[in-house]
Amino acid sequence: MDKAKPFAIYRASGLYRRFPTVIHTHPYRRRDGGWILFSTDVSADHLDSITFFTGHETYVVDAWRVGPYQVLLIGGELTPDHRTVIDALGLDCADLRALPDLSKPGLAVFDMDSTAIEIECIDQIAALAGVGEAVSAVTERAMLGELDFEASLRQRVAALKGTDVSVLDDVKANLPLMPEMAALVASLKAHGWYVAIASGGFTHFSDDLQHQLGLDYAESNQLGIHKGTLTGDMEGAVVDAQRKADILTTLAQQYDIAPENTVAVGDGANDLIMMDAAGLGIAYHAKPTVNARAQTAVKYSWLGGVLCVLSASLRAGRISWQPR
Numbered sequence: 001m002d003k004a005k006p007f008a009i010y011r012a013s014g015l016y017r018r019f020p021t022v023i024h025t026h027p028y029r030r031r032d033g034g035w036i037l038f039s040t041d042v043s044a045d046h047l048d049s050i051t052f053f054t055g056h057e058t059y060v061v062d063a064w065r066v067g068p069y070q071v072l073l074i075g076g077e078l079t080p081d082h083r084t085v086i087d088a089l090g091l092d093c094a095d096l097r098a099l100p101d102l103s104k105p106g107l108a109v110f111d112m113d114s115t116a117i118e119i120e121c122i123d124q125i126a127a128l129a130g131v132g133e134a135v136s137a138v139t140e141r142a143m144l145g146e147l148d149f150e151a152s153l154r155q156r157v158a159a160l161k162g163t164d165v166s167v168l169d170d171v172k173a174n175l176p177l178m179p180e181m182a183a184l185v186a187s188l189k190a191h192g193w194y195v196a197i198a199s200g201g202f203t204h205f206s207d208d209l210q211h212q213l214g215l216d217y218a219e220s221n222q223l224g225i226h227k228g229t230l231t232g233d234m235e236g237a238v239v240d241a242q243r244k245a246d247i248l249t250t251l252a253q254q255y256d257i258a259p260e261n262t263v264a265v266g267d268g269a270n271d272l273i274m275m276d277a278a279g280l281g282i283a284y285h286a287k288p289t290v291n292a293r294a295q296t297a298v299k300y301s302w303l304g305g306v307l308c309v310l311s312a313s314l315r316a317g318r319i320s321w322q323p324r
Helices: 013-019 026-032 044-052 079-089 121-129 132-143 149-158 166-174 183-192 203-213 241-254 269-277 288-294 306-316
Strands: 033-039 060-064 069-075 092-095 108-109 194-202 216-225 229-235 261-265 280-284 296-298
Touching: 013 060, 033 060, 033 306, 044 079, 044 280, 060 306, 069 306, 079 092, 092 183, 092 296, 092 306, 108 241, 121 132, 121 149, 121 166, 121 194, 132 149, 132 269, 183 194, 183 203, 183 241, 183 306, 194 203, 194 241, 203 216, 241 261, 241 269, 261 288, 261 306, 269 280, 269 288, 280 288, 280 306, 296 306
Parallel strands: 108 194, 108 261, 194 216, 261 280, 280 296
Antiparallel strands: 033 069, 033 092, 060 069, 216 229
């Protein structure tokens, strides 16, 4: 694939005309913004709706762009009422407490299935193997945290016994990246960050993504193969929720990254321990239970929303970054 270009982060005069309160805000006050609102299109009507339904004035103290996204820095506190209204409007928001610093070296660790890529690989393999419905039902319950991850994974892999290994190549040949994943990786690396995948999926796919995206590290599970067919078992220890967290911690130490400058991004219950271990855990298009427990959630934006959140660390006069 062609090399993706990083997202530019910059102030735009059009946003100042749309939200004139920014012009009248003293630069020092911009440091007082408590949360951000972001989307590809945020309007003054959106702000009026938030003000009306929450009873709190939605006052914009700064504004900038991250690639195709508009990011507004809002004064005051992000309340549960704000979140309810913003959710109804189909916009994203984030509290800025414990925000990693994009201008310093950092580490971002991503889940793979339904986060870095659009599919659950095991469900695709199972569909081609003729056991798709049974495996998908178990996957869904595991993502919701209703089943023990390792036990459910072994159950699903056992259902693949006898499947020709060519099925793995068929799935890999049609591996759809999550929209903006390549640009997000390019953006993070352009800012001096390390990027990795920690996945309960399989090496056949994570190794390919590592090469394709230029990731610094990728770890997942190894499917057992004998004489060209899947054995129904896995080789080595399973990458479960705790192992994902351990990968993040170990990589941060290896790369000499401060714990508070690490980010974990995922969509399932199996990602929560890793999110808790990171300086900032971001739920991405996740299950409601995961959104509720994560520090931050990107619900409507694509993966560029992760960079929108991190870009807020560049505020107070330092937002002006163009990819080279």
